Amino acid sequence: MNKKIPQLSIYLIYTGAAAFFFSLVFTVNQVYYIEILELNPFQLVLIGTVLETSCFIFEIPTGIVADIVSRKLSVIIGLVLMGIAFIAEGSIPLFITVIFSQILWGLGYTFTSGADEAWIADELDGRNLDGVYLRGAQVGQFGSLLGILVSVVIGTVRVNIPMIIGGLSFIVLAIFLVVFMKETKFKPASTERNTWKQIGYTFSQGIKFIRGKSILMLMVGMSLLYGLYSEGLDRLWTAHFMQNIGFTKLIELKPVVWIGIINGFAMVLSILVVQYVKKRMNKTGEIKKVWMLIPINILMVMSIVLFGLSGNFSMAISMYLTFYITRIINGPIYRAWMSKNIKSEVRATVLSTYGQIDSFGQIIGGPLIGFIAVKTSISTAIVLSGIILSPIIVIFIYVYGKYQSRETKGTKL
Incomplete structure (x- = not known):
């Protein structure tokens, strides 16, 4: 069944869906921090610092996973980790939970970073990548705008609900990719690299x-x-x-x-x-x-x-x-x-x-x-x-x- 769907279409679905889910979370998360968790300015900034540190530390090691094991596996792991992070963040209104979720979603993001683009580049044999990435960016922009609208509508009911839905959606997207994402042209890099x-x-x-x-x-x-x-x-x-x-x-x-x-x-x-x-x-x-x-x-x-x-x-x-x-x-x-x-x-x-x-x-x-x-x-x-x-x-x-x-x-x- 998955052979009937072109991998370019899978890439565009993935790009648009991920942008949509991110917007669901990020449109309301700052309001959630301020209104529900009542965080002070230092705590608000510390959240970003923890996230940035997590991404910085894990960027190279997770990139190695995509290069020597599997691009597909790396993307799927990343989506699941981000989904768990956003579900936890929206479900448990504690500052320590938010900090933990930043570490987890930073780790998850680095699993997807670069691995998704490398995967589609492999599957398309490097053909017309500029056009592919541009189309992906445009689909992502549309997904982000739609995500903002949906997040606002749902967030007026309860501000944490879009975060939980966004997290669950990332996990659903991962399951979708398990079924429909093919990896037929991946060539593992040398395992001698020191991560x-x-x-x-x-x-x-x-x-x-x-x-x-x-x-x-x-x-x-x-x-x-x-x-x-x-x-x-x-x-x-x-x-x-x-x-x-x-x-x-x-x-x-x-x-x-x-x-x-x-x-x-x-x-x-x-x-x-x-x-x-x-x-x-x-x-x-x-x-x-x-x-x-x-x-x-x-x-x-x-x-x-x-x-x-x-x-x-x-x-x-x-x-x-x-x-x-x-x-x-x-x-x-x-x-x-x-x-x-x-x-x-x-x-x-x-x-x-x-x-x-x-x-x-x-x-x-x-x-x-x-x-x-x-x-x-x-x-x-x-x-x-x-x-x-x-x-x-x-x-x-x-x-x-x-x-x-x-x-x-x-x-x-």
Whole structure:
């Protein structure tokens, strides 16, 4: 029976369903933490720090499972672990349960990370992967939007129910893949790889290549700054709306509905913006990308600071959406510029190193921002997040100056 379903269709079903289930959980989980568990800002940020640490620690070992045992098995294990984590989180309203669930779902996520894309690449013999991944992303976007809507509707009854349903759905998806997912072209990698040394080796090799080029050294600082500011803001923006700002009185809606509206509207805007940016990217040279990144990051910093200082809903929502959109725009332009400056033969290693540095920043910056929020206020902590990010502007201006100097002298950066 499973032979009648093309594996590309299975991949698209998996991608759309996973995005839908994630949205079921993530649309309401921050409201659940604040309303039901009554967590303070430090606890909110600590949740993200535990999750990020879990993903960081387990990324390489679980990746080895996908490479030497089975892509299919790795994805199925990951889905089951995430399902159990979300069921536990939504069923037992305790902070310690939430912490445990972050460790478990971080572990589960790393089992799926990369294994799903590697699986479909194997089954399709590497044909038309750009188109396949783009279709998967588009299906995922639709699934996420639908998930936000369903989560809000169910969450108005009880805010934890979407989390439990999302968890159960991940397990059902795993069972579906057991039956319908084929793995006919998988070739195990050598079992001689040392899983625990791989992280250190990747990091050290990345640093070795980075040290030889000034522009790559500057990107180390950028990666660290992007990590340091982000975790605290991502975990505190919902609390800032619910506890400090409130929502407009023109329409009486529950907080879970307002958060769903904000998330949904921001996602629709981001889809439109990313499509526009993609069309412009191919026509934009390297120096132009840096020039674009300067005002984008200025707007990011300003919107974060003004969001923290906002005293009313109108200003807060406009500043949050401004930050959200500029962050979305920044992503592809920054990654394209970064990749352009890294030699092809070392690109994966160096990008992985930058990812590890970003993770370090999140692990360090999250608790710091959370501690500041507890000792002062959430508003102050958010403003501090913007201040932490602000040196990125100086770095981009410096890099732009270096590009101009290079063009004048005809030398390499």
